[in-house]
Amino acid sequence: MGYSERQLQLADILREKALAFGADAVGYASVESLRDGPSEKLFPRMKDHSRDHFAEEITTGLPHGRVFWEEDARTAVIIAIAHPKSRPSMDWWCGEINPPGNRMLLQVTKKLQAFLKEWDPSVSVYQKRYHVERGGIYLKDAAVQAGLGCIGRNNLLVTPEFGPRVRLRAMLISEELPPTGPADFDPCRDCPGYCVQHCPQNAFSEVIYTPEESGQTRLPGRDGHYFRRSCNQEMLRDEAAAETGVMPEVSDKPGEIIKYCRNCEWFCPVGSEREDK
Numbered sequence: 001m002g003y004s005e006r007q008l009q010l011a012d013i014l015r016e017k018a019l020a021f022g023a024d025a026v027g028y029a030s031v032e033s034l035r036d037g038p039s040e041k042l043f044p045r046m047k048d049h050s051r052d053h054f055a056e057e058i059t060t061g062l063p064h065g066r067v068f069w070e071e072d073a074r075t076a077v078i079i080a081i082a083h084p085k086s087r088p089s090m091d092w093w094c095g096e097i098n099p100p101g102n103r104m105l106l107q108v109t110k111k112l113q114a115f116l117k118e119w120d121p122s123v124s125v126y127q128k129r130y131h132v133e134r135g136g137i138y139l140k141d142a143a144v145q146a147g148l149g150c151i152g153r154n155n156l157l158v159t160p161e162f163g164p165r166v167r168l169r170a171m172l173i174s175e176e177l178p179p180t181g182p183a184d185f186d187p188c189r190d191c192p193g194y195c196v197q198h199c200p201q202n203a204f205s206e207v208i209y210t211p212e213e214s215g216q217t218r219l220p221g222r223d224g225h226y227f228r229r230s231c232n233q234e235m236l237r238d239e240a241a242a243e244t245g246v247m248p249e250v251s252d253k254p255g256e257i258i259k260y261c262r263n264c265e266w267f268c269p270v271g272s273e274r275e276d277k
């Protein structure tokens with residue numbers, strides 16, 4: 001598809017702005033390429049949803065797991081912020097309060113939205129929520145299509161610069177921008193799989209999904225080895241182990257600080273040299 005001068009210019013400016021506002025990586029995927037993607041397709045066939053209480057929080061009016069796409073949305077702008085080993089608190093939840101990393105992501109997309117409003121008020125901008133049930137999109141699928149990295153054996157987006165130690169957020173816009181992916185990148189091919197070996201719940205130890213049974217080849221943990229229920233077991237343990245404390249970055253009131261397991265991120269060697277940017 002040919003892109004106009006205006007679209008090419010916007011693609012450049014938006015990228016520049018996102019990085020200036022604090023994103024560590026940014027990419028674009030066409031909404032068309034994301035519709036009915038691997039995660040959305042698998043969702044109704046999942047063996048165990050685990051966090052089924054999310055179903056009670058559906059605000060889209062769609063069946064559980066379906067993505068709500070705004071009618072005029074054409075491009076998904078995906079941003080990533082690195083969550084390095086040196087700053088673990090970026091991922092800590094304090095009660096119901098969003099972790100500092102998520103708040104940074106939100107600030108970047110809010111600033112991008114404000115910039116776009118000035119650039120051309122006729123461009124529609126949709127902030128996408130974290131949970132698909134509340135209007136979000138499947139962020140890893142979108143990040144792969146936007147060229148930010150690939151899905152690794154740990155079932156996470158693995159980026160060349162920061163490995164899997166990133167968090168993602170999306171914003172949809174009504175302008176068509178040239179897609180920046182997918183990328184030809186596969187660091188897992190010759191890796192012994194430190195990430196999966198260090199899972200405290202052995203969530204990657206058996207094949208849960210097969211291409212035959214699920215009718216698709218893009219599966220959790222690449223070849224269907226990731227079991228959401230086991231992973232969630234660890235997260236419930238982390239919640240039970242939460243201790244009361246204060247996180248000055250988010251609030252001066254004490255709350256239960258939850259430090260979710262990140263072994264499948266910590267043990268991935270990709271991008272480690274960029275840990276402290």
Ligand code: B12
Binds near residue numbers: 038164218
């Ligand atoms: C629900 C949820 C959970 C649930 C269930 C996870 C799951 N995968 O099912 C629980 C609570 C267990 C969980 C755990 C974790 N989560 Co979580 N989670 C989500 C959430 C909200 C939706 C994920 C989902 O439901 N996927 C649907 C299921 C069906 O798909 P899937 O298991 O992901 O597998 C699909 C992909 O692998 C894809 N795929 C495979 N190969 C290929 C190839 C191509 C080309 C493509 C396009 C796609 C593709 O197809 C599979 C489906 O068949 C997302 C945010 C979002 N809106 O996307 C964050 C998210 C995925 N989680 C994230 C993280 C970091 C974690 C944890 C490390 C915990 C933590 N400290 O935050 C663990 C790690 C789990 C793991 N190794 O996968 C990050 C991942 C960042 C990254 N680098 O990828 C996300 C994106 C949130 C964020 N803030 O950025 N999570």
